[in-house]
Amino acid sequence: MNRVKEGIRNFGWPRIIIGLFLLALFIAGPFFGVATDMSLNDVIVRFGMNSVLVLSMVPMIQSGCGLNFGIPVGLVAGLFGAVMSLEFRLTGTAGILVAFAIAIIVGAILGLAYGLLLNKVKGDEMIIATYVGYSIVFFMNLLWVALPFKNPSSVQGFKGQGLRVTISVQDYWFHQISDILAIKITNNFVIPIGMILFFALMSFLVWAFFKTKTGTAITAVGSNPDYARAAGINVDKMRVISVVLSTVLAAIGMIVYQQSFGFIQMFSAPLAFIFPSVAAILLGGASVNKASILNVVIGTLLFQGILTMTPSVINSAISIDVSEIIRIIVSNGMIVYALTRKAR
Numbered sequence: 001m002n003r004v005k006e007g008i009r010n011f012g013w014p015r016i017i018i019g020l021f022l023l024a025l026f027i028a029g030p031f032f033g034v035a036t037d038m039s040l041n042d043v044i045v046r047f048g049m050n051s052v053l054v055l056s057m058v059p060m061i062q063s064g065c066g067l068n069f070g071i072p073v074g075l076v077a078g079l080f081g082a083v084m085s086l087e088f089r090l091t092g093t094a095g096i097l098v099a100f101a102i103a104i105i106v107g108a109i110l111g112l113a114y115g116l117l118l119n120k121v122k123g124d125e126m127i128i129a130t131y132v133g134y135s136i137v138f139f140m141n142l143l144w145v146a147l148p149f150k151n152p153s154s155v156q157g158f159k160g161q162g163l164r165v166t167i168s169v170q171d172y173w174f175h176q177i178s179d180i181l182a183i184k185i186t187n188n189f190v191i192p193i194g195m196i197l198f199f200a201l202m203s204f205l206v207w208a209f210f211k212t213k214t215g216t217a218i219t220a221v222g223s224n225p226d227y228a229r230a231a232g233i234n235v236d237k238m239r240v241i242s243v244v245l246s247t248v249l250a251a252i253g254m255i256v257y258q259q260s261f262g263f264i265q266m267f268s269a270p271l272a273f274i275f276p277s278v279a280a281i282l283l284g285g286a287s288v289n290k291a292s293i294l295n296v297v298i299g300t301l302l303f304q305g306i307l308t309m310t311p312s313v314i315n316s317a318i319s320i321d322v323s324e325i326i327r328i329i330v331s332n333g334m335i336v337y338a339l340t341r342k343a344r
Contacts, residue, residue, distance in 0.1 A: 025309035032316040037189035046304035048195030049260045052253030054300045056246050057281040061291040063242030064222035070129030073114050074250025075270035076140045077107035082264045096173040103251035111247030115240035167264040178260050203293045
């Protein structure tokens with residue numbers, strides 16, 4: 001009994017309650033005309049689309065920089081890589097690889113500047129990161145209009161200048177990752193093995209990195225910066241490396257999301273990814289100074305499962321759209337819970 005109580009305490013009642021609620025939605029779905037195979041398909045696809053974005057939270061948390069509310073810094077790098085790939089008229093594997101390459105380079109540059117800034121505001125990283133995230137999105141809004149993009153698929157049709165709010169990748173690299181080894185179970189249930197394998201690869205690289213000397217140093221900095229400094233570790237350097245890694249992962253995750261969704265969402269769209277990504281990692285069991293790959297997997301599955309099932313099941317049951325209310329309760333409620341509890 002004591003082991004059960006200890007296991008429940010470690011896993012956390014909020015995650016248990018959300019998990020049971022999600023299970024109840026899957027069980028109740030068929031009674032209200034909601035197809036189980038379609039629901040499972042949506043949950044798995046959403047997991048693949050968002051998992052790398054949530055994974056990008058891990059490096060900054062591990063280094064003690066806190067939750068990455070400045071994730072739009074990496075997202076705009078991903079957007080830039082995507083629109084440049086379209087600008088070069090590249091399709092298929094070449095198109096998405098070039099998008100990744102440009103996004104990684106731009107993400108590393110922006111991440112370096114972002115990390116240097118956070119080193120100047122130690123103790124207030126999450127507050128400043130929020131301002132940085134919003135600022136870079138609105139700054140890039142000006143550039144999306146001013147930069148001389150020429151691809152007819154990207155620019156606004158009535159003037160031929162400035163990017164569209166939504167740009168289709170259907171003719172370029174749509175589902176370029178999702179369709180790799182995809183398994184069709186039913187007409188409504190297709191498992192995107194490619195995205196799952198890609199997430200597994202990214203997770204392995206992150207896990208392997210934190211097993212290296214640099215990764216261990218970053219973890220030491222996050223656990224006890226004074227001890228790390230006394231051990232001869234350059235605390236500021238480790239923090240910057242973690243921010244760069246987090247920003248690059250976010251840029252990669254943005255492109256993975258776009259190839260699955262089928263569209264590049266420009267202008268203020270990156271702001272919509274801040275709280276869902278933060279809420280997912282917290283829901284998975286991470287704290288403001290400790291996170292793992294397991295937290296990413298659990299949190300993304302639970303969070304995306306709730307967002308997928310509530311609109312269909314609850315709306316069908318009561319004929320009233322309350323999905324947005326549930327989304328707000330889950331995301332903001334889990335953030336408040338995690339930020340106010342004591343780290344163990």
